[in-house]
Amino acid sequence: MPKKIMVVDDDPDIVDYLVSVFEDHGYETCRASDGKSAYDVAMAEKPDLITLDIEMPHEWGPRFYRRLTNEAEFSDIPVIVISGLSGIHLAIRRAVATIKKPFDPADVIQIVREALGE
Amino acid sequence: MDFKKLMLVDDEEGVRRFLGLSLMDLGYEVRTAENGRDGLALFDEFHPDIVFTDIKMPVMDGIELLKGIKAQSPDTEVIMITGHGDMDLAIESLKHDASDFITKPINHDVLEFALERARERVSMRRQLREYTENLEKLVDEKTRRIVELERQNAACQVVKGLSDALSDAARSVEAGGELFNELPCLVSIHNRYLEIVAHNTLFEERLGNRVGDNSFDIYSDRTSPGNACPVQKTFQTGKGQRSKETFLSRDGEEIPVTVYTAPIPGKDGEIELVLDISVDMTELKRLKDELLTTQYKYQRLFDEAPCYITVQNPDLSIAEANRRFVEDFGEAAGRPCYTCYKHRDEPCEDCLVKKTIGDGQSRQRETVVTTLSGEQKNMLVQSAPIHDASGAVVQAMEMSTDITEIRRLQDHLTSLGIMLGSMSHGVKGMLTSLDGGIYRLESGLRKGDRERVDAATRTLKAMIGRVKKMVLDILYYAKSRELETERVDAAGFLRDTAAIAGAKAEAAGVAFHTDLPDDLGELDVDTAAMSAALINFLENGVDASEGRQDGRVGFAARREGTGVVVTVSDNGMGMDRETREKIFTLFFSSKGKKGTGIGLFISNQTIERHGGSISVDSAPDKGSTFAITLPGASG
Numbered sequence: 124m125p126k127k128i129m130v131v132d133d134d135p136d137i138v139d140y141l142v143s144v145f146e147d148h149g150y151e152t153c154r155a156s157d158g159k160s161a162y163d164v165a166m167a168e169k170p171d172l173i174t175l176d177i178e179m180p181h182e183w184g185p186r187f188y189r190r191l192t193n194e195a196e197f198s199d200i201p202v203i204v205i206s207g208l209s210g211i212h213l214a215i216r217r218a219v220a221t222i223k224k225p226f227d228p229a230d231v232i233q234i235v236r237e238a239l240g241e
Numbered sequence: 242m243d244f245k246k247l248m249l250v251d252d253e254e255g256v257r258r259f260l261g262l263s264l265m266d267l268g269y270e271v272r273t274a275e276n277g278r279d280g281l282a283l284f285d286e287f288h289p290d291i292v293f294t295d296i297k298m299p300v301m302d303g304i305e306l307l308k309g310i311k312a313q314s315p316d317t318e319v320i321m322i323t324g325h326g327d328m329d330l331a332i333e334s335l336k337h338d339a340s341d342f343i344t345k346p347i348n349h350d351v352l353e354f355a356l357e358r359a360r361e362r363v364s365m366r367r368q369l370r371e372y373t374e375n376l377e378k379l380v381d382e383k384t385r386r387i388v389e390l391e392r393q394n395a396a397c398q399v400v401k402g403l404s405d406a407l408s409d410a411a412r413s414v415e416a417g418g419e420l421f422n423e424l425p426c427l428v429s430i431h432n433r434y435l436e437i438v439a440h441n442t443l444f445e446e447r448l449g450n451r452v453g454d455n456s457f458d459i460y461s462d463r464t465s466p467g468n469a470c471p472v473q474k475t476f477q478t479g480k481g482q483r484s485k486e487t488f489l490s491r492d493g494e495e496i497p498v499t500v501y502t503a504p505i506p507g508k509d510g511e512i513e514l515v516l517d518i519s520v521d522m523t524e525l526k527r528l529k530d531e532l533l534t535t536q537y538k539y540q541r542l543f544d545e546a547p548c549y550i551t552v553q554n555p556d557l558s559i560a561e562a563n564r565r566f567v568e569d570f571g572e573a574a575g576r577p578c579y580t581c582y583k584h585r586d587e588p589c590e591d592c593l594v595k596k597t598i599g600d601g602q603s604r605q606r607e608t609v610v611t612t613l614s615g616e617q618k619n620m621l622v623q624s625a626p627i628h629d630a631s632g633a634v635v636q637a638m639e640m641s642t643d644i645t646e647i648r649r650l651q652d653h654l655t656s657l658g659i660m661l662g663s664m665s666h667g668v669k670g671m672l673t674s675l676d677g678g679i680y681r682l683e684s685g686l687r688k689g690d691r692e693r694v695d696a697a698t699r700t701l702k703a704m705i706g707r708v709k710k711m712v713l714d715i716l717y718y719a720k721s722r723e724l725e726t727e728r729v730d731a732a733g734f735l736r737d738t739a740a741i742a743g744a745k746a747e748a749a750g751v752a753f754h755t756d757l758p759d760d761l762g763e764l765d766v767d768t769a770a771m772s773a774a775l776i777n778f779l780e781n782g783v784d785a786s787e788g789r790q791d792g793r794v795g796f797a798a799r800r801e802g803t804g805v806v807v808t809v810s811d812n813g814m815g816m817d818r819e820t821r822e823k824i825f826t827l828f829f830s831s832k833g834k835k836g837t838g839i840g841l842f843i844s845n846q847t848i849e850r851h852g853g854s855i856s857v858d859s860a861p862d863k864g865s866t867f868a869i870t871l872p873g874a875s876g
Contacts, residue, residue, distance in 0.1 A: 140677020
């Protein structure tokens with residue numbers, strides 16, 4: 124069964140981009156445009172991995188991450204931070220990787236595969 | 242040695258004859274008298290060197306005779322002849338300066354011995370007198386010589402002392418002593434024979450060595466003492482003279498001088514020497530002109546230098562201020578620097594002058610000042626110590642250069658940099674979206690997925706539009722950015738702004754009061770920029786009031802004429818005047834590390850671009866009120 128990746132970013136174009144990349148590589152996807160809705164989506168969709176922007180309206184990435192990982196079933200979910208902010212590598216300490224925009228889709232796929240142990 | 246005449250006085254004829262013969266045998270010239278009165282008369286006539294006298298005699302006894310002789314001639318040897326039991330009288334006679342006594346009957350040996358002793362005494366006395374007289378003569382001679390030497394010495398000393406005194410004075414004024422050498426004074430000392438006794442070095446340089454010459458020889462128009470020179474007049478009148486004369490230099494040139502003379506009296510009150518100080522007028526005039534020119538030059542430099550210069554005392558009062566300072570800050574002399582220059586009641590923190598006076602080091606810093614005409618200027622202030630002759634720091638100079646223009650240019654460049662920095666995040670997002678569009682366009686075409694191709698095309702179109710706008714924005718900023726104004730309802734716009742700031746006030750535990758009536762009319766504003774500007778003021782108010790008892794921020798607006806006055810007030814820490822004047826400067830922050838010093842700078846620019854103005858009312862610990870006046874919508 125294909126793994127499911129949740130893409131969280133406030134820019135719909137970037138969400139479309141990442142979703143296309145992941146689907147083209149055989150993953151299932153779900154999407155959210157801010158931290159608040161991302162929590163609900165995660166609860167409903169049960170993703171296996173999350174790509175997360177840092178700066179978003181309503182609720183920033185790090186706060187969403189803390190809230191989500193407080194839930195037992197998501198406490199170890201791999202998160203890849205994808206952001207345009209500089210100096211973000213410590214924003215989420217347990218992130219499996221931090222990718223700066225703009226990125227190379229091949230790199231993202233490579234990191235996702237490693238994170239999912241494939 | 243002349244010791245021959247002997248007088249013998251005794252009332253007994255036998256004694257006179259016998260003793261007289263014995264004495265004559267011993268080689269003396271002997272005269273005799275029979276009592277004291279006769280003896281005294283004989284003494285006057287005979288002038289004996291030695292007298293033998295009996296004590297007990299009629300008419301006048303030996304003791305009376307002794308007294309009479311000693312009164313006339315203390316050096317005459319008087320030897321008393323005494324009988325048995327006359328010891329008291331013998332001792333009495335010794336008290337009256339008798340030389341010796343012998344007892345009757347007279348023993349020949351004793352007589353000879355007494356005579357021998359008397360001779361010795363006389364001889365000794367003579368030698369002593371001679372010696373004493375010689376000594377006195379010697380002392381007199383030596384004294385005369387010393388006095389003479391002293392006199393000469395004193396003359397030299399006067400010249401030298403004077404030179405030294407002048408030299409010292411010159412040195413204390415102008416370290417290095419060069420000045421004394423240039424002092425155009427020819428100093429000489431003259432004695433009463435109108436001879437030059439001594440003179441200073443400059444005198445020698447100009448006139449040659451003239452020690453020993455006649456006083457009048459140094460003048461160009463005097464060849465004899467008949468034409469009285471000032472020195473001669475001084476001796477004649479006893480009074481100092483002053484006259485214009487002409488000296489003849491060693492090269493035969495005429496030197497116009499003003500001669501001052503002063504009498505130097507000796508011990509006896511007579512004028513012994515005359516001091517002559519002559520001032521070379523040509524040299525003096527040249528020096529005077531030079532000094533004036535230099536002074537004038539420095540004063541002009543001081544006044545015209547394109548900066549503010551003050552000289553300050555250790556209590557920070559202004560000792561001197563240049564013309565530009567006085568023009569822009571008013572008459573400053575005597576007033577404290579912080580009052581005139583900074584409009585403060587107490588010294589500035591980090592006062593440069595205070596530190597410079599403390600350790601003698603120069604310092605610099607930047608500050609903002611407000612001139613009398615209300616113009617704000619960015620200043621680069623530098624301080625430098627002023628030393629006295631002993632090297633101690635007595636005052637400090639403060640020089641302020643106007644760097645407002647440089648700052649303005651810098652502000653513009655920096656704001657461009659700030660804008661680029663703040664946009665880089667957005668740019669990265671856009672680039673990612675473009676990548677995404679291209680990826681999806683390619684993959685859509687490859688897969689023949691029409692829907693994906695269309696979506697990708699839409700994304701790309703939108704992205705290219707955003708990139709275009711951003712590039713144009715940067716170009717705007719590079720010149721001066723145009724505002725994107727739109728007409729809005731003032732009340733609605735301000736309430737939206739208040740809603741954003743209210744959240745922050747709430748989070749900080751600061752009460753937030755708004756008073757925004759409905760009828761404020763319309764405004765033409767760039768809503769994003771203006772909203773950010775107003776939020777800046779509100780957030781500063783929250784920061785200033787945060788953590789204070791009953792912290793409160795007010796946001797109110799009212800119509801005034803055609804415009805709207807928006808006030809942002811707080812009851813926070815407030816600002817002193819200096820801070821108040823600096824707050825709109827780029828990178829000025831009173832918040833330490835928490836502030837960037839950018840916020841109010843941009844807010845101020847935004848409001849100015851809208852044709853608005855800001856006034857600030859603030860006092861330390863009383864809070865601050867910003868009144869922002871915005872013009873109403875036109876047409």
